[in-house]
Amino acid sequence: MVLNDEKSRGKSRNAKPTRPAGGSYRPVPEPKAGLDARIAATKILGAVVDKKTPLDGMLDAEHGNPAIRELSEADRSLVRAILHSALRHLPRIEAILDSLLDTPLPDGARSLKHLLIVAAAQMLYLDVPDHSAVDLAVEQSNRDPRNRRFAKLVNALLRRIGREKEALLESVGALPCLPGWFLDRLTTVYGRDAAHAIAEAQLQPAAIDLTVKQEAQVWADKLNGKVLPTGSVRLEKFRGAIPTLEGFDDGAWWVQDAAAAIPARLFGDINGKRAADLCAAPGGKTAQLIAMGAEVTAVEQSQSRLKRLEGNLARLGLKADCVLASLLDFHPEKPFDAILLDAPCSSTGTMRRHPDVPWTKGPADIAKLAELQEKLLRHALTLVGPGGVVVFSNCSLDPLEGEDMVARVLADNPDCRRVAIVAADWPGLEEAITPLGEFRTTPAMLADEGGLDGFYACVIAKI
Incomplete structure (x- = not known):
């Protein structure tokens, strides 16, 4: 299911010509509205999950992650909403993605996985239009040399999530949304029912x-x-x-x-x-x-x-x-x-x-x-x-x-x-x-x- 997308990548109509060192012109795509926010969300999600970096510090408008500091206030709010939704529901999002893949993603494709999680979180748990989440995720894939060859996969997988959203959510509805070590610890201390109730309670933002x-x-x-x-x-x-x-x-x-x-x-x-x-x-x-x-x-x-x-x-x-x-x-x-x-x-x-x-x-x-x-x-x-x-x-x-x-x-x-x-x-x-x-x-x-x-x-x- 992993497809090479080199032939399908077209050139932007709004591309600006630039002259690289070799002398020939190459189009540089105009930035799409909202793309920088998705890129920032993907980078920060990776820092949280892979490097155990606390989220609040990275989201600080003055001293946070460089990708955040460059965004508008509205885009920073969007990044926060995406990340909160992604982290609250992470086990369910991962389970849905895994169920739709014929073969697992390559071990080194961490940035691709984070990209998919960010897009899926918008489609499954936020009021972001599906077409917008899909379009920006594909664009993001094409702009990243590590993920460019997976752009067709990103498009196909996310479009399927859009078509089968309700059934997919129902299929993972009983899955506790906590990391395994933490759920096991809560179960030992409080019992299974209380542990699952705590896991369910954290899905709702605090008043x-x-x-x-x-x-x-x-x-x-x-x-x-x-x-x-x-x-x-x-x-x-x-x-x-x-x-x-x-x-x-x-x-x-x-x-x-x-x-x-x-x-x-x-x-x-x-x-x-x-x-x-x-x-x-x-x-x-x-x-x-x-x-x-x-x-x-x-x-x-x-x-x-x-x-x-x-x-x-x-x-x-x-x-x-x-x-x-x-x-x-x-x-x-x-x-x-x-x-x-x-x-x-x-x-x-x-x-x-x-x-x-x-x-x-x-x-x-x-x-x-x-x-x-x-x-x-x-x-x-x-x-x-x-x-x-x-x-x-x-x-x-x-x-x-x-x-x-x-x-x-x-x-x-x-x-x-x-x-x-x-x-x-x-x-x-x-x-x-x-x-x-x-x-x-x-x-x-x-x-x-x-x-x-x-x-x-x-x-x-x-x-």
């Missing part, structure tokens, strides 16, 4: 959640949202620019996933207490602690992230003592009453927002991050005095970064104890409270409300 300073229901009414069990206001259908919403300029609220709003609330009444947010940027949890009445020290080791945190607090009209320091080097003169440690993690609970995470992380990353978290937690416990409280949290779905690590730390610190979270205090989220009294959310929870990120949180008191 916009807001944490408000006060009067959540009032703001839900103003912004056409609803109040969740976490106290967050969810905007299910809003797709515009956040700064245009009422209350943004006044600092009445900030964007924060509903699950991410849970850890700060676990302190209860901390009005007037000395609190520290130890991995503070971008500042959502810091803002919560300040709004709850605490005197907050925000610690962040990245200067750029600390600057972002300070900017966010300024918009909200909130103040904290912002400290640039590595947590392990942070030794305050006086112990704190309360410490929030939302530790760096694998971020596997944020798949709805970051669909590249399962494809860029692996078991080795989880194990390495769990070691770091243990060091950070052990140090954090030294920063509170007797009667002080530490809330540890992260957005990983793996117990290695949560329950297992915390149990190990508690076993080595007899002066610390776990404070059980009471399920009755969290109506609507009772299923998220574990038998030990810890929080464990997954993307499949609150499914009728639009889901939420996967999060782990526990409360540790110093005796």
